[in-house]
Amino acid sequence: MTGLNVRKQRILHAVVTDYIQTAEPVGSRTLSRHYQLDLSAATIRNEMADLEELGFLTQPHTSAGRIPTQQGYRFYVDTLMDTASLTQQEEKYLAKFFTQLQKMQEIDEIIKHTAKVLSSLTRYTSLVLGPQLRKSAFKQMRLIPIDGERALVVLITDTGYIKNKVIQLPKALNEKELNEIVAYLNKNLSGKTITSLTSAHLRKLRHDLYARIDILEQILNLLEESSAAGENRVFIGGASNILDQPEFRDMNKIKHLLTLFEQGERLVLMLDTNVDGLSIRIGTENNLAEMNECSLITASYYLHERPVGTIGVLGPTRMEYARVTTVIKEIAGRLNRLVELL
Amino acid sequence: MTGLNVRKQRILHAVVTDYIQTAEPVGSRTLSRHYQLDLSAATIRNEMADLEELGFLTQPHTSAGRIPTQQGYRFYVDTLMDTASLTQQEEKYLAKFFTQLQKMQEIDEIIKHTAKVLSSLTRYTSLVLGPQLRKSAFKQMRLIPIDGERALVVLITDTGYIKNKVIQLPKALNEKELNEIVAYLNKNLSGKTITSLTSAHLRKLRHDLYARIDILEQILNLLEESSAAGENRVFIGGASNILDQPEFRDMNKIKHLLTLFEQGERLVLMLDTNVDGLSIRIGTENNLAEMNECSLITASYYLHERPVGTIGVLGPTRMEYARVTTVIKEIAGRLNRLVELL
DNA sequence: CTTTAGCACTCAACTTAAGAGAGTGCTAAA
DNA sequence: TTTAGCACTCTCTTAAGTTGAGTGCTAAAG
Known part of the structure; x- marks a missing residue:
């Protein structure tokens, strides 16, 4: 299926290796000298012409050496590449x-x-x-009132990612009420990832927090927005x-x-x-x-x-x-x- | 004190203006043509030779126009530059x-x-x-326990900068104790900038929180570290x-x-x-x-x-x-x- | 004394031509 | 099937003119 005999593969391997090192088009002479192919330059030339026809190599201009095509690299990566190890x-x-x-x-x-x-x-x-954020699971959430009008949502996730977001508070809301909302959310979101939240979940949240739907919406927005690519x-x-x-x-x-x-x-x-x-x-x-x-x-x-x-x-x-x-x-x-x- | 008569200043201004626009050395001919100096190229040449000697202009090579030196730009910025306005x-x-x-x-x-x-x-x-952070004033601080061993310090400042930092907790410390520490710190730091903290302040903090000096040190570290250029x-x-x-x-x-x-x-x-x-x-x-x-x-x-x-x-x-x-x-x-x- | 026209001179940048060098494809012999 | 040999191609480098913008200096005019 590969359509390449062993010799062609060895030559392709040598071309890619050499070109990766030198960034210069590789000629038949270089290959026959520096790589143990045990072939003359002429033979390699013939094979390289084949490899070019097959789409693995190309020439920048007529009288230059060959460089790998994208397909050539692909074959190298899939089949030829040997594994390196760290020094x-x-x-x-x-x-x-x-x-x-x-x-x-x-x-x-x-x-x-x-x-x-x-x-x-x-x-x-x-x-x-x-x-x-959307791949992280909730650990806990807190709401810290900043002033009469705003609060800071702190979201701690299991990936260690901590998300801050300031939200607007409706006027009539004391700290106790806030804490209740947070406690409720913590209980219901803990351990879940955003992606795992089904619409059934969301319906339930919306229902239970009906009285405080404005805050909930802001928090859900925050989740949404972070889960989109918007948060880079x-x-x-x-x-x-x-x-x-x-x-x-x-x-x-x-x-x-x-x-x-x-x-x-x-x-x-x-x-x-x-x-x-x-x-x-x-x-x-x-x-x-x-x-x-x-x-x-x-x-x-x-x-x-x-x-x-x-x-x-x-x-x-x-x-x-x-x-x-x-x-x-x-x-x-x-x-x-x-x-x-x- | 400037040492430059009006005419030299006008010429320098023209050179800088032209060079800023074109990025090409400016010749005497260009100046006499495109700027209302009412002088011949030859006169301008003489003045430019003077300006070069005085260090305001320089030539990339003998037969090229002049470009401003650093000193030339400095003079332009300090004295000659006219004010632009937004479109x-x-x-x-x-x-x-x-x-x-x-x-x-x-x-x-x-x-x-x-x-x-x-x-x-x-x-x-x-x-x-x-x-x-070091130029911001504290608004409030919170400690959110993450698990038995760690807590999240959330620092809200008056510049809107919100700083998160996870710190290690000593084992024997319940939430009530934590809250007391935080309440104390909030009371004593609120409205202050880091740079305004004198060593007398710090001594007092250390004394009052002697029992919980470990946590205090961590928080002070956090402040220190953010106030150094470390936080970029x-x-x-x-x-x-x-x-x-x-x-x-x-x-x-x-x-x-x-x-x-x-x-x-x-x-x-x-x-x-x-x-x-x-x-x-x-x-x-x-x-x-x-x-x-x-x-x-x-x-x-x-x-x-x-x-x-x-x-x-x-x-x-x-x-x-x-x-x-x-x-x-x-x-x-x-x-x-x-x-x-x- | 200041300004300006004229002229010889300088130097980077562009153009052209010639060679060198690396590599190829093809042919014919091993 | 492989390889040596050879003519050919094409880029890259180098050198030599050529052009053009710009200068400094001199001498005359204002």
Whole structure:
């Protein structure tokens, strides 16, 4: 089904490997010299011509070497890629880093630092999505009166994400009444995630709190609004790293990417896919015009087996897929363990 | 004292104006044609030679026009610059924007949007510093127990900044005791800013809460840590705008700036100067190597006449000082009014 | 004494041409 | 089926003109 014999696969593997390292089109001579293919340049040339016809390789111009196409990378990632492992140094660095992170109690701090370590270790740009409110379960809720007219809703969730929101209070409402509402909500929402709230639930809430429907609506609004992509808690690490990639030497490309980085909602949409576990999206697979020459590797992180957020690495399609995959898996794993503690 | 006669000033003004617009060295011919100086190119040439000797102008190479030096810009900003005014369109846009902002109760949202509008209106990069905790006064504090071991401190300040922090609880401590501590702190801290806390205050607190010194220490730590630059709530708007400036066509310069943008602490340090009101820092006046070719215009915003944060615009030294100054003043004013409402 | 026209000179930026170098496809022999 | 050889292609680099904007200096005019 692959349609590629072993020799073609070995050659494709060599081309991808070399191009990832050098960012230069790879010629038949280079391959026959530096890789143990035991073939002459001429033979490799023939095979490469085939690989081009099959759509795995392409030439920037007639008399240049070959570079992988998107399909070429896809085949590499699916079939050829060997697994990398962390260096001892990296391992040590990560261990130390996460020991320090453990002392932090605030998830946002943790996420921010995760973005940083992810970008510094991969030398690409990292995108990390904090635990989404709609995927988190309620632990408890409090209402703190600020002045006669307003109160602060504090929502504590099991993912450690703490959400504040100021709401307007109707005039005639004393603290005791407030507390009753909160007690009621705590009892009925505790342990539930937003997504698990059925319309039956909501009907019941509306019925029971009929007298205080205005406050309820404001709180439900708060939940709604945070569960939409509107709330963009994406953290970007090492944005400047993209400048090191020769494929982004063009101002326009950088401009497009940086502009994308400023559009939190679109990033959330991109990261918050339903794909569980590890995902590698190459070039146009990202469905974003700005990212046609980029690849994005993402992994979910979990709380009690439930995916609550995403970490990701963004690079050129000529990305070190093997190494990045290893790093991202390792960091997602460590982040999991950290989130369980919150 | 200025050492510049009127004619030299008019010529310098024309050079700066032209160079700000075109980013090209300005020649004597251009000046005599496009500006009403009523002088021949030759005369202007003589004057420009003088201005160069005096350090206000410089030549990129022998046979090019002149461009302003840092000293030239400084003189322009201090003495020559005429005041710009907003277009009706801009005025309208701002009014509409801030009416919408008014509905938001969270200061961080407001600040984030301010950064956005500031960059989109100036077409430069904006840097906005949220209200600093140490400059805010306490409104109230709450302790919400999370589980047996931890509690959430919620700090509500008069600048609308709401600070959350999880602290460790000593085991033997019931909710009633907690509430007593909180009540005590509320009574003693309410209305005070961190900077106003004298060591006498602290001694008294420590004495009165001797039995619960551990919790007090944690809370004081929280205050300390947020008051140091450690807490970096800088919002950057339109970072990609720097790419539009021809002076940053060089990858290295962009890289340096983007890297700087990732270092929140340094940005806070830069923005949080003691200069009150409007400040214009040109080139090396910024004391940051990365910003030797940049100018930064900042303005404080206030709550009850007390400066609590900073908004700023970053551009090349060849920046539209007049226009940006007008925009930044206008936005700072509107932000003031908004913050008063929180 | 100040201003200006004229002129020679300078230097970056653009254009063109020539070569070098890396790589290919094809052919024919092993 | 594999490989050596060779003509061919195309980018990239370098060098040499060429252009044009702008200057400084000089001498004459106001």
